[in-house]
Amino acid sequence: MKQEPPRNRAAHVLQLLGGQSAPVASSGIGRQVLYRCPECQRAWLQDGARHQLELTPEELEQRAQSLSAHLEALPRERCRLCAWRQQISAVNIDEYGSKDGDGKGFGLVWEAPEPVGAHLQAAILGQSWSQRHPAPSPDIITSHARLRAVLRWLCETTHFPLLIQMTEEMSSLLAAGSPPGFGMTGTENWAWKGGLFQLPCPPLHDEALVFLAIALPPQEPLILADLIALWQTLADLLLLSGTLDQTP
Numbered sequence: 509m510k511q512e513p514p515r516n517r518a519a520h521v522l523q524l525l526g527g528q529s530a531p532v533a534s535s536g537i538g539r540q541v542l543y544r545c546p547e548c549q550r551a552w553l554q555d556g557a558r559h560q561l562e563l564t565p566e567e568l569e570q571r572a573q574s575l576s577a578h579l580e581a582l583p584r585e586r587c588r589l590c591a592w593r594q595q596i597s598a599v600n601i602d603e604y605g606s607k608d609g610d611g612k613g614f615g616l617v618w619e620a621p622e623p624v625g626a627h628l629q630a631a632i633l634g635q636s637w638s639q640r641h642p643a644p645s646p647d648i649i650t651s652h653a654r655l656r657a658v659l660r661w662l663c664e665t666t667h668f669p670l671l672i673q674m675t676e677e678m679s680s681l682l683a684a685g686s687p688p689g690f691g692m693t694g695t696e697n698w699a700w701k702g703g704l705f706q707l708p709c710p711p712l713h714d715e716a717l718v719f720l721a722i723a724l725p726p727q728e729p730l731i732l733a734d735l736i737a738l739w740q741t742l743a744d745l746l747l748l749s750g751t752l753d754q755t756p
Contacts, residue, residue: 528577530648531559537649540567542575544582547590551582559588584711597626599746601655602646605637611651612637613644613712614658618742619690627689627723629682630739632658634714635706656752657711659743661719668705668736688723698723701730 530539533556541554551568553560562572572579575613588598597620601686605612613633620626638644649655674682679700682688689695702721709716724730 528575528583530575532603532645536645540575541648542571542579542582543585543587545587545590546584547586550587551579554585559719561587562668584674600740601649603649603651603655604633604644604646605641606650611649611654612714613716614649615646616656616742617686624673625696628739628742629686629700629702629719629721630689631719632709632712632716633717633719634709634712635717636714637674638717645734652752656747658709659703659747659752661709661711662743663747665691665707665740667707668718668732669707670732671704671706671717672700673703673730673732682721695723697726699726702735 528541530541533540535556535558539554539556542551543554544551548592550561551563553563554573568579586598597618599619600617602613602615603611603613613631615631616629618626618628618630621747633644676699682700686700687695688698688700700721701724705718705720707718708713708714709718720735722730722735722738
């Protein structure tokens, strides 16, 4: 069988982002990208985990120049304000290891205005790769086919061997960078609860470390089986929605 030549990763990223340079975020984690909301037509900036929705014409022009972005051809992504107005959940997905070839893992964050504080996080990483990169930085998705395969695998897996359940110290460390409940009123004292699992993941050609977490009030107990089932449902909805149906 004739083997396809390797993709130019940088060129592929530029194509996905409409030619933008996508420099590292100001926080050092993630990327800076300008998007156009298909609902309100607002141009907005994602700077790592921070979303800047209000840009003056001058700021927008400066950002477009610094990111080499063409304002008439920005990638389409619903802004957080429209998602909230329409009571639509927001899902952010990052890829890990894209510079080492196809993605070595993925991170997902799910937020919704209802019920209050609906906030979940997940990460699925190839164990061998993550051992060589103990503090990986998230990046944009370039391996859509692998992402779909990993989500299908998550939906179909029936046994999740628990490696460790999240401790209070682990919860506090996660909350320092991502407040559980994303700042909604009534979630000020909430905590992250979850677990780390290890199991074979054929789409990653490796054992996978699967981290699943949910924001909960301190007095509400965590039921790991319910958390796994919830993430499987969310993964199935993502696959059915068609939002991941992009070229690999």
